[in-house]
Each structure stands twice: as structure tokens, then as C-alpha cells.
Amino acid sequence: MTPADLVAAITAALAAIPETSDLQVDVRVERPKNRDHGDWATNVALASAKRAGLPPRELASKVVAILQTYEGIEALEIAGPGFINISLAAQAQGQIAQSIVTAGSTYGQIEALTGTNINLEFISANPTGPLHLGHTRWAAVGDAMARVLAAAGAVVDREFYINDRGVQMDKFGMSLEARARGAEPPEGGYQGEYIVELAQRIVAAEPGIVELPEDERWVAFREAGYALQLQQQKDVLDHFRTHFDVWYSERTLHSSGAVDRGMVKLRSQGHVYEADGAVWLRTTDFDDDKDRVLIKADGELTYFASDTAYYVDKRARGFDICVYLLGADHHGYVNRLRAVAACAGDDPNFNIEILIGQLVKMYKGGEEVRLSKRSGAMITLEDLVDEVGVDAARYTLIRYPADSPLMMDLDLLVQRTNDNPVFYVQYAHARISSVLRNAADLGIDWRQAAFDPGLLTHEREGALLGVLAEFPRIIATAAELREPHRVCRYLEEVATAYHKFYDSCRVLPRGEEQVEPLHIARLWLCAATRQVIANGLDLCGVSAPERM
Numbered sequence: 001m002t003p004a005d006l007v008a009a010i011t012a013a014l015a016a017i018p019e020t021s022d023l024q025v026d027v028r029v030e031r032p033k034n035r036d037h038g039d040w041a042t043n044v045a046l047a048s049a050k051r052a053g054l055p056p057r058e059l060a061s062k063v064v065a066i067l068q069t070y071e072g073i074e075a076l077e078i079a080g081p082g083f084i085n086i087s088l089a090a091q092a093q094g095q096i097a098q099s100i101v102t103a104g105s106t107y108g109q110i111e112a113l114t115g116t117n118i119n120l121e122f123i124s125a126n127p128t129g130p131l132h133l134g135h136t137r138w139a140a141v142g143d144a145m146a147r148v149l150a151a152a153g154a155v156v157d158r159e160f161y162i163n164d165r166g167v168q169m170d171k172f173g174m175s176l177e178a179r180a181r182g183a184e185p186p187e188g189g190y191q192g193e194y195i196v197e198l199a200q201r202i203v204a205a206e207p208g209i210v211e212l213p214e215d216e217r218w219v220a221f222r223e224a225g226y227a228l229q230l231q232q233q234k235d236v237l238d239h240f241r242t243h244f245d246v247w248y249s250e251r252t253l254h255s256s257g258a259v260d261r262g263m264v265k266l267r268s269q270g271h272v273y274e275a276d277g278a279v280w281l282r283t284t285d286f287d288d289d290k291d292r293v294l295i296k297a298d299g300e301l302t303y304f305a306s307d308t309a310y311y312v313d314k315r316a317r318g319f320d321i322c323v324y325l326l327g328a329d330h331h332g333y334v335n336r337l338r339a340v341a342a343c344a345g346d347d348p349n350f351n352i353e354i355l356i357g358q359l360v361k362m363y364k365g366g367e368e369v370r371l372s373k374r375s376g377a378m379i380t381l382e383d384l385v386d387e388v389g390v391d392a393a394r395y396t397l398i399r400y401p402a403d404s405p406l407m408m409d410l411d412l413l414v415q416r417t418n419d420n421p422v423f424y425v426q427y428a429h430a431r432i433s434s435v436l437r438n439a440a441d442l443g444i445d446w447r448q449a450a451f452d453p454g455l456l457t458h459e460r461e462g463a464l465l466g467v468l469a470e471f472p473r474i475i476a477t478a479a480e481l482r483e484p485h486r487v488c489r490y491l492e493e494v495a496t497a498y499h500k501f502y503d504s505c506r507v508l509p510r511g512e513e514q515v516e517p518l519h520i521a522r523l524w525l526c527a528a529t530r531q532v533i534a535n536g537l538d539l540c541g542v543s544a545p546e547r548m
Contacts (some may be wrong), residue, residue: 001072001092002099003029003040003469009073010044013066019052020059029086031466038077038085039093039466045082056082093462094453094521096469100528101447108471108535113479114153119314120146122325123237124161127230128172130194131237132378133360137406138325139381140397140541141357143242144484145325147539152479157319159246161310164226165254166303173222176202180210180221192378198225236381240390241541253310259301261316262309263294271343281308283339286348292336307333308340315346323353323482325402331356355482357402362387364410388413391542395422398540399488416548421492425533426545428495432530433546435507439523442508444515446523455521460501464525467497468532475539484539491536498529 010027014020025048029040045060052059060082067076067084072092077085100107122142123135131139146156175185179199185191202224203210209220230247237243253259266272271282277297281304284291294305314322322341326333334356338348346352362369362379364387369379384393392413399421400406418424439446456465470490478486507522509515534544 001088002096003473005072006040006042006086009067009070010042010063013063014044014048016066017052017059017062019054019062020048023048023051031470032085035463035466037079038075038087039462040086040088041079042084042086043082045078045084049082060084089454090457090462091454093465093469094456094525096453096465097456097521097524097528098451098453100468100531101524104531105535105538107531108475109151109153110472110476110479111153112476113149116154116321117319118149118154118156118321118323119159119317119319120149120156120323120325121159121161124163125233126163126168126172127226127233128168128190129192129229130378130380130382131233132380133362133384134327134357136240136381136384136393137357137360137397137402138327139237139240139242140394141402141484142325144394144398144487144540145323145482147541148475148478148484148487151475151539154479157245158243159248159314160244162230162247162249164230165250165306169222169226170218172225173218173220176221176225177218198228201228240381240385241394248310250306250310253306253313254301258313259305259309262312263305265312265345266294266308266343269343269345281340281343283336283343286339286342288335288339292339304336307337308343311337311340311352312344315344315351321351321353323355325355325357328356328358353482355402358405360397360406360408362408362410369410384408391426392420392422395425395488395540395542398484401483401485421488422542423548425488425491425495425537426543427548428498429530429533429537429544430546430548431502432498432526432533435502435526436523436530437546438508442515444508444519444523446520446527449515449520450517451524452517452521453524455518456525458501458505460497460504461522461525464494464497464501464529467494468528471532471536487536487539491533494529494532494536498526501525 006029007027011025014023014025014027025044027042027044029042032038032041045063046056049056049059057078060078064076064078064084067073067086072089073086074089075087079085120142122138123131125131125135143158146158149156171186171189175189175195176199178185178189179196180203185195199221202221206224209217209224212220263272266281271285272294273280273282278293279295280291281294282291292304293302294308295301311322324337334354337354338352341348341352362384387410396408396413397406412420413422416423456462474486474490478484505522507519507526509519537544
């Protein structure tokens with residue numbers, strides 16, 4: 001009996017009680033901290049009593065009277081002011097293992113967001129240099145968030161907004177052109193060995209570029225450098241297992257007429273006005289600290305005009321929710337983007353979400369690693385992967401809430417010990433894989449043997465089954481709160497529960513022992529645990545090795 005089965009049973013019980021039959025109740029079950037209180041607990045009577053017009057314990061009694069008729073529920077207890085503690089029969093709880101193995105890679109997936117189309121935009125770096133450590137955090141967290149949202153039933157498009165228009169692109173072209181001539185980049189230009197290398201590659205591919213007139217030459221370098229640098233970003237992200245569905249060019253935003261369409265949309269909502277020769281958006285109507293200029297007095301579009309048009313364009317493409325993952329220096333964008341959604345006639349509490357990620361620092365030998373010689377004053381995604389590998393980098397970046405600063409200990413992340421969280425989780429998967437291989441070597445075909453879930457009565461078996469049953473709820477919470485780090489912390493809990501089970505419960509027969517039904521039942525539990533770990537690691541974009 002899974003938590004979902006219990007929720008369905010409690011929901012049906014409420015529907016059968018006259019005082020609650022017409023109420024919309026959010027039924028939840030949770031694992032009690034003290035297992036002496038049962039396998040699961042619900043506060044549904046406390047949460048519904050006032051609306052039902054009943055004392056909580058009286059309502060709890062009515063729910064319990066109905067739940068007692070369900071097969072698989074062994075005991076029910078009303079505790080405190082109206083909590084209901086539920087103990088499952090071993091047969092019902094053990095059945096979870098078979099349900100997990102049968103569901104395979106789909107176990108944990110839910111339908112909470114079915115029918116919701118989400119645009120998830122993250123990284124969105126300028127195509128003027130390598131992806132740095134700040135981008136790297138969103139490359140991992142953004143991709144994991146997309147996977148979690150999809151597991152919760154949403155249709156998710158990962159989008160990278162290419163900032164390929166404006167002054168920074170011109171400075172990039174001028175810097176490349178200068179380096180090709182052996183000169184220093186202009187003031188405010190781009191530094192780093194990568195600029196020299198890019199310039200050399202461009203000249204090698206197009207020797208005639210250096211003979212162009214000066215006003216054409218830097219533009220040609222800009223476009224050639226743009227193509228090479230964007231491809232480099234794509235290649236690095238592919239290696240990092242972060243793949244985008246849409247690469248959206250800012251240039252295209254303007255050339256396609258999206259900016260004009262966005263302006264028409266905003267004007268139709270009545271929040272655009274003119275003052276001092278400029279065109280403004282009255283964002284102060286929706287909690288922004290000041291109104292924003294869309295078109296300057298000289299007729300030039302502001303960058304904010306691109307921001308507004310981009311949001312309107314996303315909504316026009318059919319996305320219900322537009323999620324922006326922005327860096328630590330973008331706090332000022334939160335209210336203005338929410339105001340844009342409101343000015344466009346949308347609900348800023350539903351149609352748009354802005355998440356801010358905090359800074360990442362790397363430490364090695366107890367000292368902060370400050371910069372990469374190749375790229376100038378930054379640490380790149382490639383630097384991090386070179387140091388610790390894709391798995392350790394992704395898992396560590398995802399493991400912590402994105403809105404809190406992160407300090408990465410590079411020495412720890414290459415250790416093959418239980419102190420290294422990614423190793424700890426991957427080792428549990430590899431350990432179980434070894435057990436299942438050994439079972440096969442002994443000729444034990446546990447899948448075809450009779451499985452008696454009622455044999456899984458040991459305390460450690462019950463604890464592990466309870467943790468495994470929590471996976472769908474973990475996905476639901478991680479998706480609802482946009483917090484994929486919850487998956488990592490859960491996987492560590494699964495690994496701990498498995499190791500305790502394995503140390504207390506012998507899985508395979510020894511020597512001349514016959515294969516008993518208990519061995520089979522425990523192999524099913526091992527396989528279920530391995531499946532949950534594999535599914536969870538996949539949500540993080542981290543591999544699940546079978547040998548370590």
C-alpha cells in the first residue's frame with residue numbers, strides 16, 4: 001500500500017462522511033519521526049474539522065471507522081488533538097518493492113503539473129566568452145529543475161536566451177580584431193587567453209579577414225567570433241549533460257517583429273504612456289520602484305523593451321508559466337519582470353517566476369581558487385569539470401538550495417569516501433548492482449520466483465520501504481517549490497537506509513544454504529532500492545554506475 005493509496009483511501013473516507021462530503025480537502029500523509037507512532041500519519045481531521053463543524057477528534061474517529069475496513073491497514077490510532085497514525089500490514093508495505101520494480105524508470109512520476117506548459121530559461125550568457133562558475137550553477141540546477149518538473153507531469157522547454165545584440169558584442173569583435181593584429185583590446189574590451197586563441201582560429205579559417213577595411217574588419221571578427229564562441233558554449237553544455245530545446249537569439253527578437261508585437265500588447269492593456277519625448281511602461285502600478293523607459297527620446301529601444309517583448313513572446317508561444325533563473329546580481333529584475341507580466345494582463349503570481357541564484361566559490365587545499373589563466377578573471381565550467389568530473393560537479397551544484405551561497409571543496413569531491421555525497425549515493429547503487437550480479441551468479445532468478453512481501457518484517461526492511469515510498473512525494477515537493485536539491489538529500493537518505501538494511505539483513509544464502517523465500521523478498525527490496533536511486537540520479541543528470 002503506497003502513500004498514494006492511503007491518500008485515495010482517506011479521500012474516499014471523507015467523501016463518505018456527510019459533514020465533509022462536499023469539502024475540497026488537500027489530503028497528505030507523512031512519515032512520523034517516531035516510528036512507534038506507525039508507518040504514516042495524517043492531520044486531515046485537524047485541517048478539515050472547522051469547515052466540517054466537528055471537533056477534530058470526532059472527525060478523526062469517523063475517518064478511522066472507515067479506514068479500518070481497508071485491507072492492508074493493520075492498526076489506526078488517534079493521537080493528540082486529532083492526528084491519525086496508520087500502521088500497515090507487512091504484506092501491504094512490502095508490496096511497495098514490487099510496485100517500484102514493475103514501474104521501473106517511471107516510478108516516482110506524478111501528474112500534479114499535467115497540462116501545464118513551462119518555459120524554463122536559464123544561463124542566457126553573452127556569446128562573448130566561456131561559461132563561468134555562476135553559469136555553471138544554473139547549468140546544473142536549471143537542467144535538474146526541468147527534469148523534476150517533467151517528472152511532475154509538466155511539458156518543459158529549456159530555453160537559452162542568446163544576448164547577441166548591443167555594445168558588448170561590438171566590444172567583443174573589436175577585441176578579437178585587435179588581438180589578430182597583435183594589439184591590446186580597446187578600453188572595456190575582452191581579456192584572457194581565449195580571445196587570442198579565438199582570433200587565431202578566425203584568421204586561420206579566413207586569412208583574408210585581416211585585409212578588410214577597418215570598419216568591416218571588426219564586424220567580420222565579431223560575427224566569426226560569435227559563431228565559434230556560441231558553438232563552444234553548446235559543446236561544453238552538451239558534455240555537462242545540459243541540453244536546451246530552444247536557443248533564442250535577441251537579434252531574432254527584433255528582426256521577427258516580436259518587439260513591435262510586444263508593444264502593441266502592452267498598449268492594449270493601457271499601461272504605456274509618453275513623457276519627455278520617451279515611451280514608458282507604468283510598472284509602478286504593480287510594485288516596481290519606478291516606471292521603465294521602453295523607447296528613449298531619440299527613438300532608440302531600451303534593453304527593457306527587449307525584456308518586455310521577450311516575455312510577451314514567450315506567452316504568445318503558448319507557455320503557461322515563464323520561469324527565469326537569474327544570477328545573484330539580478331535582484332532588481334524581480335519586481336520589474338513581475339510588473340511586465342501584470343502590465344501584459346497576466347497574473348504575476350502564476351504566469352511568471354523569477355528565481356535568483358547565489359554565488360559559488362571553489363576551494364582547494366583550503367584556499368579559494370580565484371581565476372582561470374586561460375579565460376581571464378573567471379573560473380569556467382570546463383575548469384570545474386576538469387577538476388572533479390561531470391557527476392561530482394552536477395550533484396554538488398544541485399545539492400544545495402540555489403538561493404544560498406555555495407562553497408565547493410574540490411579536494412572532497414574527488415575522494416572515494418562516504419564523506420563525498422555523490423560517491424556515497426553512487427556507491428549504494430553500485431553495491432546493490434553487485435548484490436544482484438552475485439545473485440545471478442548463484443543462479444537465483446528472483447524475478448521469476450514467488451515473491452512474498454509479507455516476509456519483509458524486519459525493522460530495517462520497514463524503514464527502507466518507508467523511505468522508498470516517499471519518492472513520489474519528494475518529486476511533488478521539489479517540483480512545487482522549484483527545489484531540485486531535495487532530490488539529492490532524499491537520495492542520501494535512501495543510501496543510508498539501504499546500508500543499514502544490508503548490514504542487518506542478509507540478502508544472499510551462504511555456502512550450501514538453500515534459497516529461501518526471504519532471500520527472494522530481500523532481492524526484490526534491493527532491486528527496488530536500486531531503481532529509486534537510479535531514477536533520482538537521473539533527475540539530477542548524474543550517472544548511476546554499476547561498478548565503482
